[in-house]
Amino acid sequence: MKYDKVYTTPLNLRWPRDKEKILEEQARLSRRLSIAPLKRAPQYVAGVDAAFLGDKVIGAVSVYIYETGELVEEAYSVKEVTFPNLPGFLAFREGPAIIGAVERLKVVPDVIIFDGPGIAHPKGFGLASYVGLLLTIPSIGCAKTRLVGTYKEPGARQGSHSALKYEGESVGSVVRTREGASPVFVSPGNLIDLKGSVDIVLKCTGKYRITEPVRSADALTRKLKKAFEGDRSLGNA
DNA sequence: GCGACAG
């Protein structure tokens, strides 16, 4: 279709003009990811999410103490939306605002959980991988639905999981975080492996399907959005 | 040409 606005990637590549270059860039960056076990147990686990308001993106982050589940800090940032909504490129829309939020934190998270995939992506470079690579912070992709890959429905009990395969590789795990609810799609983003990702997601799961850190960030995202609606200085109204 | 398709 046609675009009335100039959409750009954080690397000044324009859509749809530079479509091929953008795809090459995702593939190139994915090769720089490190999918390996976490060195030491995390102390701080963060959850991130984003919301949209007009042509603005609100990124939010909630940090918890991994062992106790205590909320210790939150932050957010607002950015301009610079990329259209197309499957495979979510990172270009949410990434900037999420990165901005994490950079405003006083504490540096040991691992970050995302509302979107890591390497379970067409080019092996989903939202969690993108942010995890740019910030050099271990990241976990925890998508609500499938982007790529095939799998067998996991068992009905909480904690059940099955492999998510794509192009012959086991890129993720389909995890039943809550009984009676649809499973979640876990895949490592950067600086962590699949096993460690699943362990952390389950450890951060409370009574809901979505991980507590991400739920918290999602809640913050909406509170902020509500507070910003009708705010001329933010560009809407 | 017809589906699939993160949030």
Place this chain on the structure above:
DNA sequence: ATCTTGTCGC
């Protein structure tokens, strides 16, 4: 993701 109140099922 977003637009939105009540309503069906466990």
